[in-house]
Amino acid sequence: MRLGTKITKTALLAVNKKIKTSKIDLRDVRSNVIKVDIVGCKLFTDCITIYVFLVYLQPNITQTEYLTLFEVFESLYYIHGSNIILLGDFNTPNFYNGNITEPKSKILNNFVTFLGLQQFNNIPNINNSVLDFVFSNLDCAVNCESIPLVEEDTQHRTVQLIVSLYH
Numbered sequence: 001m002r003l004g005t006k007i008t009k010t011a012l013l014a015v016n017k018k019i020k021t022s023k024i025d026l027r028d029v030r031s032n033v034i035k036v037d038i039v040g041c042k043l044f045t046d047c048i049t050i051y052v053f054l055v056y057l058q059p060n061i062t063q064t065e066y067l068t069l070f071e072v073f074e075s076l077y078y079i080h081g082s083n084i085i086l087l088g089d090f091n092t093p094n095f096y097n098g099n100i101t102e103p104k105s106k107i108l109n110n111f112v113t114f115l116g117l118q119q120f121n122n123i124p125n126i127n128n129s130v131l132d133f134v135f136s137n138l139d140c141a142v143n144c145e146s147i148p149l150v151e152e153d154t155q156h157r158t159v160q161l162i163v164s165l166y167h
Contacts (some may be wrong), residue, residue: 013039013054020044024051029076033069035061038088051079051139055088063103070111085163086135089156095119096130109118122148125155132156139164 015021025121027060029096035058043050057066073079096119106110113130121142134142145158 008069013041013052015043015052016143024053026053029069029072030074033065035065036069045165048083050083050085050163052147053087055086056089057089057091061104063107064158066107074111074114075130079115083138084117084136085138085140085161086112086117087121087133087161089132091131093129095133097161107115121159123159127155131133132159134159134161136163 001144014090016057021041021043024042026038026040030036034129038053040051042051057069059068090104090108092102092108093106094100094102095108100106100109113134116137117135118137119133119135120140121130121134123142123144134140141162143160145160
């Protein structure tokens with residue numbers, strides 16, 4: 001399954017074809033916050049179900065829009081108590097540096113804390129900054145992808161995510 005985004009960035013979520021998937025309808029999320037692009041899929045294996053969400057938040061997203069996004073996201077009943085991977089460009093570079101006093105970083109921190117998620121990506125871009133995050137409540141390993149499926153943006157490295165399917 002390949003899912004793409006539509007705003008100004010391009011993102012690709014590729015899933016091994018041996019894993020059963022279904023696309024998640026996120027029109028409600030997109031209709032409430034215009035400056036977000038989000039795709040999601042539900043992954044099924046014999047032993048686990050995982051909800052995967054790939055997001056791109058435009059740099060000019062306001063604090064109010066940022067808050068609205070996560071409030072709408074929290075209203076998705078099926079994410080509570082589920083296995084979640086939330087990844088992408090949240091346009092909050094201060095979050096990685098531990099500056100959670102900045103308003104958008106604080107909103108993001110409250111959201112991931114509420115869902116019990118941890119941040120796993122430590123791969124810097126060309127400017128030695130981490131802009132893309134991988135949040136999950138599963139054990140994950142994030143590696144640089146040596147052979148990207150699409151041309152790589154130097155500000156956003158192509159990553160491979162390896163997830164432990166057993167708790």
